[in-house]
Amino acid sequence: DQGIFTNTGTSTLSLADGNGITLGKSTTNTLAVKGKANSNTGYIRFGDDSKYFGYSGTYLYYGTDSSNTTMVWRGENVGIGNQASNPSTLLHLYSDSGTTAELRISAGTNTNSSADPQIRFTGQNNGTTEGFLMRYDNSVGDMYFDQVWSGLSDSSPAIRFRVETIGTPKEAFYIRGDGGTTFQKVLRAEQQISSGVATGTAPLSVNSTTVCPNLNADLLDGYSALNLPYFPASVNTWLNDAGGQPRFYFSNNSHTYFRTGSDFFFRSDSDNGIGSLNDNGCWTFYSGSDRTQSTYGLQVDGLNGLNLYAGEGLSSGQKSTVLRASGDKMWVDTYGVFRRNRNSVAENINVNNGDNCFSAGPISINNGTTITINNGGSWSIV
Known part of the structure; x- marks a missing residue:
């Protein structure tokens, strides 16, 4: 049951037929396995494993053939997988046997969960202080x-x-x-960008002064969006309020327009009403609660009525700041004593009940023009 073969060389013991193998010594303490059909190859199979381990004449591998390898050693490169017969790097995983090729590192057990799997990259120092x-x-x-x-x-x-x-x-x-982190390309987010920085530190810091389109912020420089202390400066477009009502229009290098949903109201700094303009163009001047009227182009409520201050000197014996009707002066002196009227009537006039009228004569009534003095009315010519 024992045999000692003292022959030297790589083919000391011949096994099986011409497709068998020879065993021998290749060098000190080293077994040589060679194929009889091809002495450049040699393989070993263990038990009933369908795969074998050996040398193909070019590389060492474990598998069934060069196109179905499990692991390959080729120089200093190692390949793992059924397609890794020619690994191109120190460790090359290449397989088409499944839907994925996975490299898994597992550590720890149910009794030792503190073991952590990790991969370390180091430089030439091969230590833990770099990489x-x-x-x-x-x-x-x-x-x-x-x-x-x-x-x-x-x-x-x-x-x-x-x-x-x-x-x-x-x-x-x-x-x-x-x-x-420094981003060198466009940062695109499909969800919120959230900052947890405390109040007192700006959550965003930018160098560009270019307008940011569609930026919707509740607070800007401490002001809420509806309480910003300035108007937009856009020209040739209506500027709307938060409810969508157009309010202001700045014509480029030209006019300024105001717009309202119904009436304009003016107030003093103490929030007291001082005047209004209704949607028909009727002005009302007052002091107190808001009001409008739609009968007269101009109405003064209280406030000592309407006064035309004529502070200029006389020109040809007349004032220029006077009350006028269709351009004609009605009062020509500082105190309203001298009243001027035309000396001809060119429109139909009705003097109604309760009307007391007078004119400075002489007066001529144009052909086709009628002046009617109704019952209860009077007209005096002085």
């Missing part, structure tokens, strides 16, 4: 991405996120040395 660490905290379920080295300045990029690196890379954003 990048990805770690899953098995006890709480959160993920850590750690840039380890502490030699970066606060403003320097520490972790970069880039796309299209096969050409000129497009850098989307980077995490700075101080933990802040």
Whole structure:
């Protein structure tokens, strides 16, 4: 039951037929397994496993053939998967046997949940004081991405996120040395952008003074949206109030227009009514509660009536600040003693009951014009 073969060489023991193998010694303490049909190859199968482990003449692998490998060693590169016969990197996973090719790192058990799976990237120092660490905290379920080295300045990029690196890379954003984030492309959000910064610190800080379209804010510089202390400066368009009613229109380098839903009311700084203009163009001057009237173009309620102050000197014996009717002067002196009227009547006149009228003569009545003195009315010519 024992055999000692003292022959030297790689084919000391021959097994099976021409498709079998030979066993021997390749070097000190090393077994040589060679195929008889092809001495450049050699494989071993364990138990009833359908796969075998061996050397194909080019690389070492475990599988059924070069197109269905489980693991491959090729130089210093290692391939895992049924398509990984030619790994292109130190570790290459390549498989088409399922819908995904997954690399899984598991750590911890039900009795030891503090074991955390992690991947560490280091430089030539091969230590824990540099590089990048990805770690899953098995006890709480959160993920850590750690840039380890502490030699970066606060403003320097520490972790970069880039796309299209096969050409000129497009850098989307980077995490700075101080933990802040700098976005180098457009930031698009499909949900809210929320800031938890305390009052006293601006939640947004911008350098551009360009108008931001469609910015809807409840507060601006401490003012609520409906209490901003200024009007928009847009020209050639009606400026609406919060309810949609047009209020102001600034014609470019020209007129200013006011608009209202019904009437205009004017108030003093003490919130006292001082005048109105109704939607028919009738003015009313008063002091007190708001009111309108639609009978006269101008009405003065109280306030000592209407006074025309004529402070200028006489011109050809007359004042220019006077009461007029269709442009004709009615009073020509400072005190309203001298009254001027035309000396001809060119329109039909009715003097009704209760009317006491007088004119300075002589008066001529134009042809086709009628003056009717109704019962109870009088007209005197002086």
